[in-house]
Amino acid sequence: MDPGDPAGDPAAGERRRMGQDPLLLLQAxxxxxxxxxxxxxxxxxxxxxAALDDPLAGLLDMLESCxxxxxxxxxxxxxxxxxxxxxxxxxxxxxLAQHSxxxxxxxxxxxxxxxxxxxxxxxxxxxxxxxQDADRSCLLAHxxxxxxxxxxxxxxxxxxxxxxxxxxxIEKMSVPLLLQDKVALVERYVAGFxxxxxxxxxxxxxxxxxxxxxxxxxRQYPEVSSLSLEKLxxxxxxxxxxxxxxxxxxxxxxxxxxxxxxxxAALRHLCHKRFVEKSLxxxxxxxxxxxxxxxxxxxxxxxxxxxxxxxxxxxxxxxSPWLQEQLSQLxxxxxxxxxxxxxxxxxLLPEERLPAAVAVELRRFRLQGxxxxxxxxxxxxxxxDRYYQLPIPRxxxxxxxxxxxxxxxxxxxLQRHQVVGIDLEWTPVFVAGGRPRPSLLQVAVEGHxxxxxxxxxxxxxxxxxxxxxxQLVAQLLSDPSITKLGYGMVGDLQKLGTSCPALAxxxxxxxxxxDLLLVHRQMRVANVPAPGVDRARELRGLSLLVxxxxxxxxxxxxxxSNWDRRPLCEEQVIYAAADAYCLLEVHQALCREPSRFxxxxxxxxxxxxxxxxxxxxxxxxxxxxASAPAPPRQVPVxxxxxxxxxxxxxxxxxxVVCDNMLQGLARSLRCLGVDARMLGNGEDHRRAAxxxxxxxxxxxxxxxxxxxxxxxxxxxxxxxVDCSLKAQQQAKxxxxxxxxxVTHADIFSRCQTQSFEERAQxxxxxxxxxxxxxxxxxxxPQACNCDQYLKVSRDMMxxxxxxxxxxxxxxxxxxxxxxxxxxxxxxxVPDAAPEGCTYDRPCRWLQMADLRAxxxxxxxxxxxxxxxGVPVGVLRTPxxxxxxxxxxxxxxxxxxxxxxxxxxxxxxxxxxxxxPCEPSPAPSPASSPF
Numbered sequence: 001m002d003p004g005d006p007a008g009d010p011a012a013g014e015r016r017r018m019g020q021d022p023l024l025l026l027q028a029x030x031x032x033x034x035x036x037x038x039x040x041x042x043x044x045x046x047x048x049x050a051a052l053d054d055p056l057a058g059l060l061d062m063l064e065s066c067x068x069x070x071x072x073x074x075x076x077x078x079x080x081x082x083x084x085x086x087x088x089x090x091x092x093x094x095x096l097a098q099h100s101x102x103x104x105x106x107x108x109x110x111x112x113x114x115x116x117x118x119x120x121x122x123x124x125x126x127x128x129x130x131x132q133d134a135d136r137s138c139l140l141a142h143x144x145x146x147x148x149x150x151x152x153x154x155x156x157x158x159x160x161x162x163x164x165x166x167x168x169x170i171e172k173m174s175v176p177l178l179l180q181d182k183v184a185l186v187e188r189y190v191a192g193f194x195x196x197x198x199x200x201x202x203x204x205x206x207x208x209x210x211x212x213x214x215x216x217x218x219r220q221y222p223e224v225s226s227l228s229l230e231k232l233x234x235x236x237x238x239x240x241x242x243x244x245x246x247x248x249x250x251x252x253x254x255x256x257x258x259x260x261x262x263x264x265a266a267l268r269h270l271c272h273k274r275f276v277e278k279s280l281x282x283x284x285x286x287x288x289x290x291x292x293x294x295x296x297x298x299x300x301x302x303x304x305x306x307x308x309x310x311x312x313x314x315x316x317x318x319x320s321p322w323l324q325e326q327l328s329q330l331x332x333x334x335x336x337x338x339x340x341x342x343x344x345x346x347x348l349l350p351e352e353r354l355p356a357a358v359a360v361e362l363r364r365f366r367l368q369g370x371x372x373x374x375x376x377x378x379x380x381x382x383x384x385d386r387y388y389q390l391p392i393p394r395x396x397x398x399x400x401x402x403x404x405x406x407x408x409x410x411x412x413x414l415q416r417h418q419v420v421g422i423d424l425e426w427t428p429v430f431v432a433g434g435r436p437r438p439s440l441l442q443v444a445v446e447g448h449x450x451x452x453x454x455x456x457x458x459x460x461x462x463x464x465x466x467x468x469x470x471q472l473v474a475q476l477l478s479d480p481s482i483t484k485l486g487y488g489m490v491g492d493l494q495k496l497g498t499s500c501p502a503l504a505x506x507x508x509x510x511x512x513x514x515d516l517l518l519v520h521r522q523m524r525v526a527n528v529p530a531p532g533v534d535r536a537r538e539l540r541g542l543s544l545l546v547x548x549x550x551x552x553x554x555x556x557x558x559x560x561s562n563w564d565r566r567p568l569c570e571e572q573v574i575y576a577a578a579d580a581y582c583l584l585e586v587h588q589a590l591c592r593e594p595s596r597f598x599x600x601x602x603x604x605x606x607x608x609x610x611x612x613x614x615x616x617x618x619x620x621x622x623x624x625x626a627s628a629p630a631p632p633r634q635v636p637v638x639x640x641x642x643x644x645x646x647x648x649x650x651x652x653x654x655x656v657v658c659d660n661m662l663q664g665l666a667r668s669l670r671c672l673g674v675d676a677r678m679l680g681n682g683e684d685h686r687r688a689a690x691x692x693x694x695x696x697x698x699x700x701x702x703x704x705x706x707x708x709x710x711x712x713x714x715x716x717x718x719x720x721v722d723c724s725l726k727a728q729q730q731a732k733x734x735x736x737x738x739x740x741x742v743t744h745a746d747i748f749s750r751c752q753t754q755s756f757e758e759r760a761q762x763x764x765x766x767x768x769x770x771x772x773x774x775x776x777x778x779x780x781p782q783a784c785n786c787d788q789y790l791k792v793s794r795d796m797m798x799x800x801x802x803x804x805x806x807x808x809x810x811x812x813x814x815x816x817x818x819x820x821x822x823x824x825x826x827x828x829v830p831d832a833a834p835e836g837c838t839y840d841r842p843c844r845w846l847q848m849a850d851l852r853a854x855x856x857x858x859x860x861x862x863x864x865x866x867x868x869g870v871p872v873g874v875l876r877t878p879x880x881x882x883x884x885x886x887x888x889x890x891x892x893x894x895x896x897x898x899x900x901x902x903x904x905x906x907x908x909x910x911x912x913x914x915x916p917c918e919p920s921p922a923p924s925p926a927s928s929p930f
Contacts, residue, residue, distance in 0.1 A: 022058035023065055025051075026080075033076045042083060049087045056128065059084050060109045063117070077117070081124035088128065107134040115142045119154045122161045132163050140167055150223040152176040153185060160189050170199045176221050178204070179214075181228035183240060197248045201255055204241050208234050208257035210322045234261045263316045264326055270316075273560060275334035281571075284561040286346045288428075289316050289327075317347070324353045337361045387555035388546050390578045391585070392447055397577045399568075401453040403468040409450055413443055414476060419483040420445050421583030424492040425576055427564045438499045439563035441473070442580035449577040455564065458500055470502035480511035485583040487542045489515045516586060520545045521716040523597050540711065542582070549586045549597070554578065648741040652749060652787065655697040656734075657688050662700055664727030669734065670785065671902055672909075673746030678783065689713055700734060728905055735909050742909055747902050751784040753891040786888025790846040797883045797892075798875055804857040804867045846885065865890045 025048040032041040052058040059081060066077050110129040114122060115138075125131060131139065139162050146155035156177060159168050174186045190196040207214060214232045218224065230236075238261035245255050252259065270288055273280040280288075317323045327347070331340035332355055341361035344354055351359050390397075400406055413420075421444035426436040441452040457469040473496075477484060486492060493507035523545075539547055543554040558575035568576075590597060651673040658666040658678050666676040677697065679687055685705035689712040692699045699709050699718040710718040719737065721730050735742060792800070850859055858864045865885055870892050874880065877895075884893045903910060 022052060022061040025058070026062045026065065029080065030076060033079075045080065045083050046087055049084055050091075055084060055088070056106055059128070060106065060113060063113045063121075064109075075118060075120060078120040078124070081121055081128070085124045085127050103130070104134075107131060111135065111138050111142075114139075119157055122158050126161055136164065136167065140164060143168060147172070147176075150225075152180075152224070153182065156185055156189050160191075165189060165193055165196055170196050171203060174200060174203070175217065176224045178232065179218055179221060179224050179228070180226055181231040187244070194248070197244075198250055198254060201241060201244055201248065201250055204237060204244075205255040205257045207232065208238050208241060208255075208261045210234075210257070210260065235265055238262050238265075260320060260323060263323060266316055267323070267327055267330060271330045271334050275339075279556050280560050281557040282343075282346070284558065286343070287562050287565075288560070289347060317349075321353065324349055328354050328358070332358060341365055386552065388550060388552045388578060388582055390449075390574055390581060392449070392577075392581065394574075396448045397451065397573060398448065399451045399453060399573070401456040403457070403465040406452075406457070406465075406468045406472055410472060412445060412448065413450060413472065414479065414482070415445070416479065416481045418445055419485065419584060419587060420476070421485045421580040421587075422489060422492070423486065423576070423580040423583070424496060425559075425563045425579075426495065427562055428560050436495060437564075438496050440568075440576055441496065442576050443476070444577070444580035444584055446584065449581050451573065451576055454496070454499065455566070461501070466500070466502070470500055473500075473503060474506060474509070477506060477510050477513070482512055484510065484513040485587050486513065486515055486517075487520075487545070487583065488517045489513060514587070516542075516545065516583060519590065519599065522599060523548065523716070540713070542579070545586060546582050549589045550582070554582055648739050651735075651740055651742045651746040654738065654740045655695065656700050657691045657695075657697040659685050659688055659699075659701045659705065661702050661723060662721055662730070665700060665721060665730040665734070667752065667783075668727045668731035670750050670752060670783065671748060672731070672735070672742050672906060673749040673787075674740070675750070675785065677785070685709065686712075692717060698738070732906065732909050742906065744903060744910060747899055747906075748893075749787055751786045751789075751886040751888055751891060753784045753886065753889050784886060784889040784891070786886050788887045789843045789884040789893075790850060790887060791843050792846045792883040792885060792892075794875060794881050794883065796846070797870070800856060800865065801867050801870060801872075801875075804865075843884070859887065859890070861887075863887060863890045866892055870894070 025045075028048070029041060029045055032044060049055050049058075062080060063077055107129050110125050110131060111134055114125050114131070117125075143155050143159045143162075143164060146152075146158065152173075156173050159165060159173065165173075170190065173189060177183075177186050177189075186200065190200050206212070207217070212234075214229055218227055218229060238258040241255050241258035242262065244250075245252065245258070267289065270280065270285055274282070274285040317327055328340075328344065328349060331343050335343070337355075337357040338361050340358045341354075342365065344351075344358060344362055345365055351362060354362060398405075398409060400409060421442075423442045423444075424438055425440040425442070426438045429436050438454045441454055443450045443452065452469065454469070457465045460466065476482065477493075489510070490507045493503075493510075497504040497506050539553050543556050547553040555575065555578075558572050561569075561572055561575075563572070590599060594600065652675065655675040656666075656669065656677070658669075658676060660679045660681050660683065663678050666678040669676040675697075677691060677695075679685070679691075685701065685708070688699045688701065688705075689709050691697060692713050699713060700721055701709055701718065702721050702723045706718065706720040719734065721734065725733070734740075852858045852860060855864075857867050866889070870883070874894060880895050882895070885891070886893070
């Protein structure tokens, strides 16, 4: 039976009588609302609507009677309005004629109700009473009033619901929202209005103009609270502008300033690669800065500079004086004047844009010419001799650019029961909107390397070369008798699949593959020393693996070169061949001596390449279950670690730094004795990389920052954690991933207390006995994390608490004697622990030398004991004999129930559990996150 049909109901007459008065219906619904019986509430509401003579007027009567009674939380009035909207859509009732007198009267009442109601009523009232056609002057006045009162979000939401955007404008409504980082709401506000979208882009692009200060805009809106100006920096804002430009299909000429900011970001990235990481040669660096094709967007068009009416064809800098000046400053900040002058001469930068010292060197270079180039080439050759050298003759490197070439070498490429190394090269893209396109596929076999020209072979897509290339690659990857080696192989093959449609999802069809990236991760976990340790710290990825296994690093200066250029230069050919061939030599060395690198004997069977799978999805036949740690993108709940592959790491020797999205994980790990440091809420994720390098920590992160952080610290030193898991599940996954050994003695072996700065930030000091553990201030992590305690007997704790509470008042001679005795006598050492004892930390007793004579509640180093956090009732607890004071923050701990709870939570990762009276090294805090 339909909820709105009262026929057949014995109480139908009563309901019909009740329904004639909307207030009686409201009273009945209020009674049911408090019981939270939603199904019964809905049925009663629909029956009541059907019994009302005029449901629309009845709704307004109910809403007007509730005026001034609305509070926080879900509103019954909003629920009734929504239910009436659904009921009207389900009933075949004639609607009121547009512009009729009756409709106008109802609209006038509805508008008045709307002006006095929360935003949740706007959508149903607008639909029920067709408020888009009502008197817009009243609605506009209400929206302007909300805006004037500083209720910007409500004003924008109501304006969009009532379709008032054209009258309200874009700058007035969007600027306060953008200042509060509510870009998503602004996007919804302009949805469906192309002209407003263009004006929004023009506004945001004007904020990207060089020299623009967003604080000038913020000062014009003093009523705006919760400013997020860091999200409006030119670097971040330009990305938003280019994203919206692509989404709205707006011409690039409308956003010239955002394009300039993106080019500046690309210049900074290139300078970092060239002068800081030194992973980019001078020739390739100059090529990237000058290459106009690097600026191509997804539509193949070049952005325009403000000074030009034609596309830029002179690279990242073009004719923009501002970009020329910025590049000059970058050169000076990253190098000496001589190097900066050399770069300026290669890039033809105007001399007037250069600092004086650089301009002097530039004039000297022009007078001397290139006389020093021969010496530079000799120096470069000497440097290259220190890197891994391709061990095969140059004539054994074959470039395959046609289907005839593929046919000629097909037998060597597909020979069964061989081992091949596979790598992929592509031209990097440094600006938003571009996607890297594979240019070269390298396949190394014993004694030979084949360079497959992807650009030449894939054009045209339906040509004979493209078909032959796709068939050969698919056959190579699907042959289980051929062992395929790679480093991050799945990512390479995914890029190949996006470029060649016939090879889409080919990474899921690999049979007999081995990803050395997974092998390297286990080596890094085991802390395998590398020859040349000082230089190894600057290496990462495959170059570091080659250094650790073969003794010489892989030269990566050609990695970011222009791989779309044809013909390839000789340095590119040698680099591409070495990049693939080194995989064969690394594999041979690992197979000869796996124990030297703490790896399993069954190296080939336990290191299959992996890809992301949906839960419950069937595994491809070639991807066997690996015993290695989880893939880097996400840590699952359970991870298997191969026996003997990596030595166990003691919990207290395991050091991590967690980003500010994983604070719960950091607290859980610290509970188990792990040295866990957290980033503060205001710290950039790049700070994690600095901490990891300086303090030898592993980074635990989530989301997008993972790829950037992993590139800064190398394989095995950065792990992405699944944010959808609870903190305890995350902790278990991390411990199993890194094979961390946690014993019962590790629980609470580190102090969890937050610092004084945290307690002062709004949490109050009225309840010091219940601290909120491990939280961070915006300036950084402030958890104590100390693992040193002092043991105090119960009798001495009583004396210290008494002295602390009376030290401000006058003392009698008896008081002084008591104080002297309290300081000098630490209390007798108990002979045996009472039955059920849980804590007996093997730490030293508190001595007189540890306390200041004038302030007995303060340690000699200035740390004040937090005696106020010890409730007096605890001192009378039967069987309680010991207290423990943290030497780092002064927090006092005592025997509690938290140890048992934590041990229960983590029983599947604890190495062993103690007997009921076995001593434990850690106290239980007065408050615990579990």
